[in-house]
Amino acid sequence: xxxxxxxxxxxxxxxxxxxxxxxxxxxxxxxxxxxxxxxxxxxxxxxxxxxxxxxxxxxxxxxxxxxxxxxxxxxxxxxxxxxxxxxxxxxxxxxxxxxxxxxxxxxxxxxxxxxxxxxxxxxxxxxxxxxxxxxxxxxxxxxxxxxxxxxxxxxxxxxxxxxxxxxxxxxxxxxxxxxxxxxxxxxxxxxxxxxxxxxxx
Amino acid sequence: xxxxxxxxxxxxxxxxxxxxxxxxxxxxxxxxxxxxxxxxxxxxxxxxxxxxxxxxxxxxxxxxxxxxxxxxxxxxxxxxxxxxxxxxxxxxxxxxxxxxxxxxxxxxxxxxxxxxxxxxxxxxxxxxxxxxxxxxxxxxxxxxxxxxxxxxxxxxxxxxxxxxxxxxxxxxxxxxxxxxxxxxxxxxxxxxxxxxxxxxx
DNA sequence: AGTGAGAACGGACTATAGTCCGGTTCATGG
DNA sequence: CCATGAACCGGACTATAGTCCGTTCTCACT
Numbered sequence: 475x476x477x478x479x480x481x482x483x484x485x486x487x488x489x490x491x492x493x494x495x496x497x498x499x500x501x502x503x504x505x506x507x508x509x510x511x512x513x514x515x516x517x518x519x520x521x522x523x524x525x526x527x528x529x530x531x532x533x534x535x536x537x538x539x540x541x542x543x544x545x546x547x548x549x550x551x552x553x554x555x556x557x558x559x560x561x562x563x564x565x566x567x568x569x570x571x572x573x574x575x576x577x578x579x580x581x582x583x584x585x586x587x588x589x590x591x592x593x594x595x596x597x598x599x600x601x602x603x604x605x606x607x608x609x610x611x612x613x614x615x616x617x618x619x620x621x622x623x624x625x626x627x628x629x630x631x632x633x634x635x636x637x638x639x640x641x642x643x644x645x646x647x648x649x650x651x652x653x654x655x656x657x658x659x660x661x662x663x664x665x666x667x668x669x670x671x672x673x674x675x
Numbered sequence: 676x677x678x679x680x681x682x683x684x685x686x687x688x689x690x691x692x693x694x695x696x697x698x699x700x701x702x703x704x705x706x707x708x709x710x711x712x713x714x715x716x717x718x719x720x721x722x723x724x725x726x727x728x729x730x731x732x733x734x735x736x737x738x739x740x741x742x743x744x745x746x747x748x749x750x751x752x753x754x755x756x757x758x759x760x761x762x763x764x765x766x767x768x769x770x771x772x773x774x775x776x777x778x779x780x781x782x783x784x785x786x787x788x789x790x791x792x793x794x795x796x797x798x799x800x801x802x803x804x805x806x807x808x809x810x811x812x813x814x815x816x817x818x819x820x821x822x823x824x825x826x827x828x829x830x831x832x833x834x835x836x837x838x839x840x841x842x843x844x845x846x847x848x849x850x851x852x853x854x855x856x857x858x859x860x861x862x863x864x865x866x867x868x869x870x871x872x873x874x875x876x
Numbered sequence: 877a878g879t880g881a882g883a884a885c886g887g888a889c890t891a892t893a894g895t896c897c898g899g900t901t902c903a904t905g906g
Numbered sequence: 907c908c909a910t911g912a913a914c915c916g917g918a919c920t921a922t923a924g925t926c927c928g929t930t931c932t933c934a935c936t
Contacts, residue, residue, distance in 0.1 A: 486933095488883065488884065488931085488932055488933080490884065490932070491883080491884060494885085512800075515921085515922060515923085516922075516924085517922075517923090525885085525886080526886025527888095527923095527924080527925095528884090528885065528887070528925080528927090529885055531923085531924060531925080532885085533884095535924095536923075537923075592800075597923095599713075599793075600840065600843065602840075603845070623856075624849075624856065627849050627853055627856075627857030628860075628861070630841070630848075630849070631836040634836045634841045635832040635835045639800075639801065639803075639840075640831070640835045640838070642801065643801050643803070643804035644804070644828070647827070647831075648827060648828050648831070652825055652827075655825065655828075656825050656829065656831075657832070659823075659824060659825070659829075660832050663865055664861065666864075687903095689901085689902060689903080690902075691913095691914065692902095695914085695915085716891085717892075717893065718892075718893090721916090721917095726915080726916080727915060727916025727917055728894080728916070729897090729914090729915065729916050729917070730914075730916065731916095732895080733914080733915090737893075737894070738893075798893095
């Protein structure tokens with residue numbers, strides 16, 4: 475028995491489970507695209523997928539989890555580009571340039587799926603900060619902001635300006651152009667702060 | 676808009692309405708303090724106040740509105756100190772100093788009522804950006820960041836790092852000390868950015 | 877193939893936010 | 907003091923997220 479439990483790879487997914495998971499993702503993608511994420515209930519997703527609510531929730535946890543699952547593939551593309559892609563997004567460029575490239579790329583991703591990302595971040599309280607994706611972005615940015623006094627906090631602060639809720643709220647006010655420029659400027663000034671900012675009260 | 680509803684308007688408030696409003700605020704304050712904001716249902720508030728649910732919701736709109744009403748007095752104190760208090764929070768100090776003083780004071784306020792502010796900001800989607808208080812903070816900070824290329828966006832970005840959701844999430848990670856220092860540094864570097872940051876790609 | 881353990885299924889069930897509308901109470905003018 | 911309309915009251919009602927648990931299906935091992 476102990477030997478069985480030690481198997482590192484995930485225990486194989488049952489065929490019915492796989493079939494239902496695909497059906498749910500398929501139905502959800504279609505419904506969300508048709509009617510908007512907010513307007514679709516979990517009951518509707520379950521019905522459209524030909525699946526019970528219990529199945530839906532056990533698989534994805536909650537509505538945020540379902541949205542996250544739909545975003546998963548896209549996020550992985552971005553993560554891969556960061557880890558192994560060409561500079562300046564990938565390794566090889568100076569940190570400051572990579573940080574700017576990251577926020578640019580992240581905004582591309584975000585603006586293409588605002589509603590979905592927003593759902594994945596806001597359905598549960600504090601959901602955003604618990605999902606693996608956030609951890610990844612945060613760690614990456616913290617490493618790039620290495621020269622600052624507190625890279626961890628600086629990274630959190632920049633990501634706060636990239637929260638879906640925040641972006642969705644200010645986009646109508648400032649527009650995409652100013653938003654992009656503003657975020658670039660933000661990350662640049664945060665990264666460049668220590669050398670020029672010398673004036674503790 | 677809720678702010679409008681909270682000020683006793685010119686059209687005289689009926690005596691029974693006033694009595695019920697006071698009873699609700701009283702009961703809500705007590706219950707929230709006793710059991711935590713999240714754990715208290717609107718039904719419980721209504722019952723404890725000796726009032727029907729209809730009354731509760733008509734008066735305060737939703738749970739966010741109730742939380743905002745409870746915070747109203749405190750917020751006004753801070754707003755008053757900003758408008759007419761002594762420097763550096765009030766008028767008279769240089770803008771950069773006032774901006775730092777503002778985030779300090781705002782964090783004092785926020786950390787004292789995280790749960791309540793969080794509820795007022797997150798109960799409804801996008802609630803934070805619609806309530807009058809946010810508008811006030813944003814306008815104030817934008818004026819102080821006048822020298823930056825886009826004060827409006829810079830102000831939004833700093834406030835993003837002060838969102839209750841964000842602060843509540845990172846506080847366990849970084850602690851109050853680093854949080855305060857990080858935010859101070861953020862606003863300082865944002866305010867100081869244009870003179871030192873010279874490197875458009 | 878037969879079989880048993882356990883994972884997956886699904887729909888009834890619960891909890892809670894927010895809505896609705898008929899009945900009641902207040903403030904004003906006669 | 908009484909009539910009257912407007913504003914307010916309150917609890918039954920709706921909608922939806924999320925849970926529970928008896929039943930069904932898969933798969934590995936005889």
